[in-house]
Amino acid sequence: MTLRSRILILASALAVLAAIALASVLHASARAERRDHTQAGGPKITPGTVTLTAPGRMIFRNMAWGPHRDELTTTPASAPSGPRTASGVKCLRFYAASGTGVCLQAVHGPVSDTYRALILDAKLHTTAHYDVPGIPSRARVSPSGRYAAWTAFVGGDSYAGTNFSTRTAIVDTRTGAYIPSLEAFRIRKDGKAYQSADVNFWGVTFASDDNTFYATLATKGSTYLVRGDLRTRTLTTLHQNVECPSLSPDGTRVAYKKRVKGLPKDAPWHLYVLDLKTMRETPLAEPRSVDDQAVWKDTHTVVYALPGDYGADLYELPANGTGKPQRISVSAVSPTFTVS
Numbered sequence: 001m002t003l004r005s006r007i008l009i010l011a012s013a014l015a016v017l018a019a020i021a022l023a024s025v026l027h028a029s030a031r032a033e034r035r036d037h038t039q040a041g042g043p044k045i046t047p048g049t050v051t052l053t054a055p056g057r058m059i060f061r062n063m064a065w066g067p068h069r070d071e072l073t074t075t076p077a078s079a080p081s082g083p084r085t086a087s088g089v090k091c092l093r094f095y096a097a098s099g100t101g102v103c104l105q106a107v108h109g110p111v112s113d114t115y116r117a118l119i120l121d122a123k124l125h126t127t128a129h130y131d132v133p134g135i136p137s138r139a140r141v142s143p144s145g146r147y148a149a150w151t152a153f154v155g156g157d158s159y160a161g162t163n164f165s166t167r168t169a170i171v172d173t174r175t176g177a178y179i180p181s182l183e184a185f186r187i188r189k190d191g192k193a194y195q196s197a198d199v200n201f202w203g204v205t206f207a208s209d210d211n212t213f214y215a216t217l218a219t220k221g222s223t224y225l226v227r228g229d230l231r232t233r234t235l236t237t238l239h240q241n242v243e244c245p246s247l248s249p250d251g252t253r254v255a256y257k258k259r260v261k262g263l264p265k266d267a268p269w270h271l272y273v274l275d276l277k278t279m280r281e282t283p284l285a286e287p288r289s290v291d292d293q294a295v296w297k298d299t300h301t302v303v304y305a306l307p308g309d310y311g312a313d314l315y316e317l318p319a320n321g322t323g324k325p326q327r328i329s330v331s332a333v334s335p336t337f338t339v340s
Helices: 005-041
Strands: 046-049 057-063 073-074 086-088 093-097 100-108 113-120 126-132 135-141 147-157 167-170 187-188 193-194 202-206 213-221 222-229 234-240 243-246 253-259 269-275 281-283 295-298 301-306 313-318 324-331 332-337
Touching: 046 301, 057 093, 100 135, 113 135, 113 147, 113 167, 126 167, 126 222, 135 202, 135 234, 147 202, 167 202, 193 234, 213 234, 213 243, 213 301, 243 295, 295 332, 301 332, 313 332
Parallel strands: 046 086, 093 135, 093 332, 187 234, 202 243
Antiparallel strands: 057 073, 057 332, 073 086, 093 100, 100 113, 113 126, 135 147, 147 167, 187 193, 202 213, 213 222, 222 234, 243 253, 253 269, 269 281, 295 301, 301 313, 313 324
């Protein structure tokens, strides 16, 4: 056999192998896409239009593997486990109110990721963006849509231990006025001015007056619910052992996670609701540890995430301490409910 014949045979064999490999890749890709769109027997996901003002919707980060993973998706709030419409906008954390959204997003670089906060309009168009100094953790928008807040880990990556540091920012979405860290605010603890190098803040939640907000303050190994005032740049402690507060729609209660003695160090929290007038605590009927900033679906119901097969699933529970947890959506996190 001549050298030319051998080369032709080798070239033909390589061409056949390449064709087989390409066919296998295409077949696997088609199967993966089919699996993604059927969610392994779960809700179907299709691309489409997602807006922040469509009434009666739940908007959230889809966590199922496939081409729409991490995208903001929507379902009817009355059927949260139903078919999903995917927006194409990817977020790690998300929240929205009155047609304004905040999306905490990863920017993938050649060596490492960086992070940013996008302010979104009702059609999910970016109107402003800000650098985020660490791993995104919490996000909120005020009821009017005027203010947005976010928290990032700048040291460590979990609230469970004590070796972490956070940075919490607030921005006026109308004027662009930007507060890069709540550490610039004056603190009043137990009625006295307070300063300490170890203070951390996280988990902002806004009242309806576009001035008052609540958050967690951590110092000297303890956590506190603080009430913030944007005009006076002050923070006042209200109640101990409160993390990731979420203000009810009527402004009278805060849902939060509370460290409970006897639970594992990596899962130490139970959900509670605090009456802001009486400071009476009500434990909610969720026996598992919840590491999330709960969302109020309405004045009677809170929604929160627990670990699931694809990262997290969403559950709902009455806010008065009765009932049982109900899973409402799989492979989902960071929900927002639009007004019906």
